[in-house]
Amino acid sequence: xxxxxxxxxxxxxxxxxxxxxxxxxxxxxxxxxxxxxxxxxxxxxxxxxxxxxxxxxxxxxxxxxxxxxxxxxxxxxxxxxxxxxxxxxxxxxxxxxxxxxxxxxxxxxxxxxxxxxxxxxxxxxxxxxxxxxxxxxxxxxxxxxxxxxxxxxxxxxxxxxxxxxxxxxxxxxxxxxxxxxxxxxxxxxxxxxxxxxxxxxxxxxxxxxxxxxxxxxxxxxxxxxxxxxxxxxxxxxxxxxxxxxxxxxxxxxxxxxxxxxxxxxxxxxxxxxxxxxxxxxxxxxxxxxxxxxxxxxxxxxxxxxxxxxxxxxxx
Numbered sequence: 001x002x003x004x005x006x007x008x009x010x011x012x013x014x015x016x017x018x019x020x021x022x023x024x025x026x027x028x029x030x031x032x033x034x035x036x037x038x039x040x041x042x043x044x045x046x047x048x049x050x051x052x053x054x055x056x057x058x059x060x061x062x063x064x065x066x067x068x069x070x071x072x073x074x075x076x077x078x079x080x081x082x083x084x085x086x087x088x089x090x091x092x093x094x095x096x097x098x099x100x101x102x103x104x105x106x107x108x109x110x111x112x113x114x115x116x117x118x119x120x121x122x123x124x125x126x127x128x129x130x131x132x133x134x135x136x137x138x139x140x141x142x143x144x145x146x147x148x149x150x151x152x153x154x155x156x157x158x159x160x161x162x163x164x165x166x167x168x169x170x171x172x173x174x175x176x177x178x179x180x181x182x183x184x185x186x187x188x189x190x191x192x193x194x195x196x197x198x199x200x201x202x203x204x205x206x207x208x209x210x211x212x213x214x215x216x217x218x219x220x221x222x223x224x225x226x227x228x229x230x231x232x233x234x235x236x237x238x239x240x241x242x243x244x245x246x247x248x249x250x251x252x253x254x255x256x257x258x259x260x261x262x263x264x265x266x267x268x269x270x271x272x273x274x275x276x277x278x279x280x281x282x283x284x285x286x287x288x289x290x291x292x293x294x295x296x297x298x299x300x301x302x303x304x305x306x307x308x309x310x311x312x313x314x315x
Contacts, residue, residue, distance in 0.1 A: 119174035184219040208248040221283045237261025258302040
């Protein structure tokens with residue numbers, strides 16, 4: 001950051017020139033003092049000592065006025081320098097914040113691309129290998145009549161089935177296939193119902209009909225936000241009921257995720273410094289949307305996500 005140099009008055013002409021900066025009340029005070037001195041001098045009938053004292057007083061008054069004016073100019077210049085430095089700091093801070101936001105968006109997009117590529121490789125390559133192994137095992141089972149090998153072959157078949165199920169779960173975590181093939185509403189409904197069923201929670205899901213029009217980039221961002229929100233509910237809320245609603249109007253899509261759990265105080269430092277919530281907020285802001293939290297102790301929590309349709313259409 002470039003520093004601002006403060007130039008102070010250095011010569012007589014410059015110093016006397018700053019007398020122009022004195023305020024009207026200061027000039028009135030100086031004029032009043034001068035008039036009093038001149039009146040005293042006039043009453044004293046121009047005696048030499050009194051006239052000399054008057055001249056000295058006037059000179060001292062002028063020096064004091066000059067010093068006051070110079071000090072006022074110095075303070076004004078310091079305030080201006082401080083103001084310029086504050087503006088420069090704000091510009092630098094805004095630029096750094098913008099850079100960090102763009103970097104975060106880039107990293108999130110890169111992570112999603114890497115997850116999608118990894119999911120595709122696991123599905124195609126690892127899935128193909130496991131399928132081939134399963135077929136070979138079936139071939140062996142149909143041709144080995146020795147009962148000694150039957151239990152081991154059956155156990156191997158069970159292991160291969162578990163490996164295929166694990167591969168399927170990992171692929172779904174990396175890139176939900178329902179999201180790519182059936183759209184956001186179907187993927188959200190299936191995910192919320194599955195998570196709540198495993199956790200023993202009741203759930204209510206409501207989806208707008210036109211939510212199918214949300215493009216892929218916005219859909220994966222909203223899906224990740226709901227994933228993080230559900231994770232927080234399971235970890236912290238002690239809820240019994242989860243509600244998810246996706247509605248739309250002419251201007252926006254509105255997504256609400258709420259629970260009936262313990263809630264939280266929004267002034268709590270854990271809330272302010274939560275990386276998960278910060279990531280959710282950034283995902284929405286990167287799409288031109290808004291992310292808000294409504295919560296209070298013992299009153300549950302609601303995550304509110306608004307996505308303008310104009311930003312969605314341009315995503």
